[in-house]
Amino acid sequence: MAERELTVDVTVSDKPVKITLNKEGLWVVKQKTHEVSFQQVVAAEFHRESRKLHIAYAYKEKQFSLVELNGQVTEDEDALRSAMEFAEALHEKAYQGVKYGRRLKILVNPHGGQGKGVIAFKKQVEPLLKAAGCTLDVSETTHNGHAYDVAKSLELNYDAVVTVSGDGLIHEVLNGFANHKEPLKALAIPVAPIPTGSGNGLSLNLLGLENAFDIVNAALNVVKGNPMQVDVFAVTQRDKRSISFMSQAIGLMADIDIGTEHLRWMGDTRFTYGVLKAMIKFKPCDVELSYKGAEMDKEQMFNALKARHNAEDTLESETHVVSHPPALNLATDEDKPASLPELKYSMDDTEGWTTFDEKMLYLYAGKGPFVGRDLMAFPVSLPDDGLIDICVQSHSKSSRLEILGSFEGAPRGEQYWLDSVCVFAPLSSFTTNCLVYLPSSISCIHYVKASAYRVKPRTTKGCLSIDGEAFPFEPFQVEVLPRLATLLSPHGYYVADFHGPKDKKGKGKVKEQKGKGQGDVKMKPTTTLSTLEGDEAASTTKAVDGEGDGATVKPTTGGDAATAATKDAREGETGGKGLCCW
C-alpha cells in the first residue's frame, strides 16, 4: 500500500461518515471519532455491486467491543474506485504478518469460573471471530479431562486452539498435546485463552492486568496474536510425567486451594476459611527441596528482565513489529514424528544441586508474573529463559504478624523487594476473596531461578497443586522444557508492570502497560476532521449500518467473567492425575 493518506466518505443511516487511513491507523468520524490501530481492525471489504464498504474493528471505550460499520458509497466511479483501494489497503495493513481467516479449534468449558463461558463465547467471542473470517470448530467440554482427550487426538491443521475457560483447560490441552502422536507439532499449535475461568493467570500474563479480563480483547488476540514460544515444565512423579505451564505449589498455598475442595458449598468463603485455618495452624511443610540453581541474586534477575524488555521495546519501535523468537525446528524424519525432548536430570542427580533443608510454610514455583490479579508471584520470570522461578517461604523466619501486616503491594510484585517482612495478600488466582501468604524477603523468603528442582515430602499428609489441579502428595521433580509450548500473544512478552526496588513511582520499572489495550494508538490524521458528539456507548457488538448502529449485545464485563470467581467448575480434583506419561 502506498504510504499516503486515503479517505473515503460513506453514509450510514443517511448520515455521513468519513474514514481516513494513514500509516498509523484508521480514523472513523461519525458522531464520535474512533482512533483505531491496524491491530484492532479485523475486517475491511468492499462489495462493488451493493456499493457497501464493510469495516469491523474492536474498539475500547470502557471495555473493548466489536464495531461493525456498513457504509454506503455513492455511485460515482471515482468514489467506487477509492472505496475499493481503501478496503484493499486497510485489509493489507490489518493483516500484515498475520494470516487472515484463522482455522480455530475452540473449547468452551460451561463450568469454568462462574459458568459464563458459553454466553461469553456466543455474545462476545464468536461475532468477532466470524467478522475476522475465522473458521470455527467449537466443542463444549462435558467433563474433566475432555479437553485433554480432544487435544491428544487433534488433527494438526488448526492455526490455534482457543480455550474459553480458565487455566485448568490450558493445562489439559498442553498435556493432551504432549501425549499426541506428534507431540512437537501439536505443541507448536498456539493456544489462546479467553478468560472465563476463576484465576485466569495466563490471560493476565499475556494481555496485562488492565485488559486481561476483557473478553473481546482476548478474542482480538485470537485473531491478531503472534505465536510466542514459552518454556513449560516436565513434572515427574514415580513413572508418570505431565506438563505444567504455570505453577506448582505445596504447603500453605496448595492447602488453601486444593485442601478446601470439600468445602465447595461455602463458595468463595472456603478460601478465607482456608487461610484463617492455615494462619491459626501456621503449620510447617516438612519436605526436602533440592534445586539446580541458575541465579540467586534478585538485582541481577531484575536487571535481566529490564534488559530484555528494553531490547524488545527497541526492536518493536524500530520495526513496528512485535519481536518473536525464531520458530522451533520441527524438521523430522517423515516416518518418525519428533518426540518430546529427553529429560536432562534423573531423580538421583545431586551434582551442582543445592539442598534447602529449612522447614517451609510453602513452596511456590512457576512462570509468568501473575498467578492471579492480586498476586504477581513471579515478577522477574521470563517466558523463555529456560528457568523456573522458585519462592520458598521459611517457616521459622516468618511471623503471623508480619504476614498480616504486608499484603498491599502483592498485585505489583512488591513483596519481591521486601527485606525481613513477610506479606499476606488477597489472591484471585484462587478466588477473589482469598487471602494468601506471599513470598517476600531475603530472610524469610528464598527466591531463586533454577533449571530443575525436586521435592521429597517427609510426611504423607499434604497437598500438591499443579496449575491449580490436585496431584498426589508424593516426591516429584520438575524440569524446564525450554520453549516447548506456543501461545498467542499480542506483545511477544509477558505484560506486567514491575518496579525496581528504589523506585516505586516509575523509574526503573518494567513494562508499564496501564491504560493500554493491545491495539491502542496515538496518532493524528494530517487532515482536520470534524468530531461529532455521539451515540457510541460501550457495547459488546455494535452494528454501524443502514439499519442503525445500536448495540446488538449487552456487555458482559471482564470483571464478571473473572473476578467473582468460585471455581465451582472443578468437579473432580484430578485434572493432573489422569493426564500423564509420555
Ligand SMILES: Nc1ncnc2c1ncn2[C@@H]1O[C@H](COP(=O)(O)OP(=O)(O)OP(=O)(O)O)[C@@H](O)[C@H]1O
Ligand atoms: N462440563 C464440565 N463439567 C465439569 N467440569 C468440567 C467440564 N468441562 C471441563 N471441566 C473441568 O473444569 C475444571 C476447571 O476449569 P478451569 O480451570 O479452566 O476453570 P477455573 O478453575 O474456573 O479457572 P482457573 O483455573 O483459571 O482458576 C477443569 O479441571 C476441567 O477439566
